Amino acid sequence: MRELAGKLLRLDRRAIFVLIALATLIPLLYPVGLPIRVSPEVRRVFDHIESLPAGSVFLLSLDFDPASKPELYPMAVALLNHAFRRDLRVVTMTLWVSGTGMAEKVVSGVASEYGKRRGLDYAFLGYSPGGANVIINMGQDLNAAFPADHYGERTADLPVLRGIRSLRQVNYVVSLAAGTPGVESWYVYGKEKYGFELGGGVTAVIAPGLYPFLDTGQINGLIGGLRGAAEYETLIGMKGKGMAGMDAQSATHFIIIGLILLCNLFYVVAPGTVVRSFDGPQDGPGPSTGLRTGSPQEGQR
Amino acid sequence: MATSVLIGAWVAAGLTLFMFSFLYKDNPFFRFGEHLYVGVSMGYTIVRIHYDVMMKSLYGPVAQEGKWWLLVPALLGLLVLTRFIPKVSWLSRISFAVIVGFGSGVAIPRIISSNILQQVQGTLKPLLNAGSSRFGMAELNALLILTGVLTVLVYFFFSIEHKGAIKIAARIGVYFLMVYFGAAFGYTVMARMSLVIGRFDDLILFASRDYAYASVVLLILVTLGLLLWERGSTGLTTGGQRRTQTPPA
Amino acid sequence: MTLFLRRTLPLLLTFLFGVAFAVQYYIPHPVSEGALTEISIWLRIILGFAMILGIASLCQVHYAKIRTRVAGWGYSLVVYFSMLITVAVGLWARGQETGTGLGWIYTYTLLALQGTMFSILGFFVASAAFRAFRARSKEATVLLVAAILMMFGRVPLGEYLVPAAGPLAGWLLNVLNLAARRGIIIGISLGGIATSIKIIFGIERSYLGGRE
Secondary structure, X not given: OHHHHHHHHOOOHHHHHHHHHHHHHHHHHOOOOOOOOOOHHHHHHHHHHHHOOOOOEEEEEEEOOHHHHHHHHHHHHHXXXXXXXXXXXXXXXXXXXXXXXXXXXXXXXXXXXXXXXXXXXXXXXXXXXXXXXXXXXXXXXXXXXXXXXXXXXEHHHXXXXXXXXXXXXXXXXXXXXXXXXXXXXXXXXXXXXXXXXXXXXXOOOOHHHHHHHHHOOOOOOEEEHHHHXXXXXXXXXXXXXXXHHHHHHHHHHHHHHHHHHHHHHHHHHOOOOOOOOOOOOOOOOOOOOOOOOOOOOOOOO | XXXXXXXXXXXXXXXXHHHXXXXXXXOHHHHHHHHHHHHHHHHHHHHHHHHHHHHHHXXXXXXXXXXXXXXXXXXXXXXHHHHHOXXXXXXXXXXXXXXXXXXXXXXXXXXXXXXXXXXXXXXXXXXHHOOOOOOOHHHHHHHHHHHHHHHHHHHHOOOOOOOHHHHHHHHHHXXXXXXXXXXXXHHHHHHXXXXXXXXXXXXXXXXXXXXXXXXXXXXXHHHHHXXXXXXXXXXXXXXXXXXXXXXXX | OHHHHHHHHHHHHHHHHHHHHHHHOOOOOHHHHHHHHHXXXXXXXXXXXXXXXXXXXXXXXXXXXXXHOOOOHXXXXXXXXXXXXXXXXXXXXXXXOOOOHHHHHHXXXXXXXXXXXXXXXXXXXXXXXXXXXXXXXXXXXXXXXXXXXXXXXXXXXXXXXXXXXXXXXXXXXXXXXXXXXXXXXXXXXXXXXXXXXXXXXXXOXXXXXXXX
């Protein structure tokens, strides 16, 4: 038993990789569709959008890049669907340079499904460098921060932005963030001074760190990770990528819980087992490019 | 389906598999994908800087609206680039002084307000409001939060010796921190698994008949490629050993 | 004069900008608000140029690899070629993604590559959990239990098997996790403010680079 435990602890890590791959693949191919409980923090974002009268200004900042697409793209789809259904004036932008193409795609894609016209019903302002500084700039003078939208149209001439001189005239801001600049930047440099209501949608990595701000009301709601996206899809009655991924999420979590419990059991049975550090591929990707992360302003994923 | 979409699906599926091949071991497919990612990422950033900064924020306002004073920040921006010319690299300090000075200045009052005052208020307010009502779950939670905040701060207070009551408080703080790290780990697992799900979802899509079974065909090809590479590198190693064992003629 | 330009002027500028915009927050006079608007526009432009710095430094790294023909220098050629092609296609597309070559490159290469690069970490997290996540001490046990509760209670299967798991994970997040994180936020913020003050008053000068 002791020998077996020792052997299993020294198992080639590629065996675990195969296990994770199967736990992801099988539920994606054969979904079960377990019910998803909606948490209060996600419901608050939904309720706030529901409470906005048609024509209110909703600013969605897509502060993420392709690395976080599986978590935040479904959130963006769900929020945009909700906002367009409610006939809100939708203004979108990004603070992450490599997220620009993705943001443009999701905004124009969902807008076209609802027959919304660019410039009239919605705007995509595009990217502007400076992170927190862009937020200050928008709070002071929105047209100065974005003299033209992503397509080169003067923002001052866009009907959808009529009457919006700064962030003070925006009714609700939601930042979908994968790090810094993101939700934290929006309340420290934006809400703090310009007084708009703020909600957050973030990757699961940073979600636990935002609960203090949820408690103080600095953000009125929080959508965390793919699970949060699935909850929002449930609320708006949409079957999207979030819900589709939940069975696989359950399966992989249970596999990892099982691995942790086995690990502890094996160490009890075979104490003092030494596990080699490199008995498979090296510890992480990206050894030689000089660039380990994609976005120059990335803070946390 | 448009040809460009079909070709795109094959490229995306191939590159995804190239990157996943790292799970077997570091190999030329992964290295190619990794360097391609860096190059495309840099190229895309250059394009965005050109259109979103140079054209939209600089050329447009200066040339079309006559805001000539924006040439001053453009000059300061150019000074940043003197970092690459050792003789005049000190000029970049002027720009960095403006960036860092402004950044520090705007941060101080906002961080005091958002991250300190409001957080302290959020910790104390529930307890102060609870004065008149019966002690229930909300009050217990508020008390736990206050205990956690204070003990974590005590733990981080390095300039006092952790002895007696301070030591006990710091120990409690450590347990609170462990719960936070545990929650963070649990959520990190959730995030990473979501990314795996996202990529697998795309591979499943590209494996369909509509995309001419791109993922399946490419998976076979990449596996064959890895086998050939493995054989090639093993052969080289064996050859090398043989050469060292053979005495020179 | 040279010393003034090289050292005193940057320190003076940092001090002036730092003090002015810290005070500005408390004096929202139209003049000070106008200054904040204008300087925030300036900063966006300067920071746009600063992004070139990062790209140029990466180009230097790969150029050096090609020049010295170090092992794997061919991959650095891939970096250069792909960068130049993306720039050329991007300029041809006038920076627009919809229905253009730039959009194609973005969707089918950058999205796939960057997304997969980070998803690989998922596999390594699982492997690390199996090998290293042990309850060696009381503290590690608390960490382990919190992590398992979170992984169990925040997925539909966990909530389906044990309905109380979801609310319990929620309580953990909203009370214990919140308390620790709030302590960290206050601590980090105090440290950040102290560093900002040191920068403004010229005590912390590392951002200037060099030894002068």
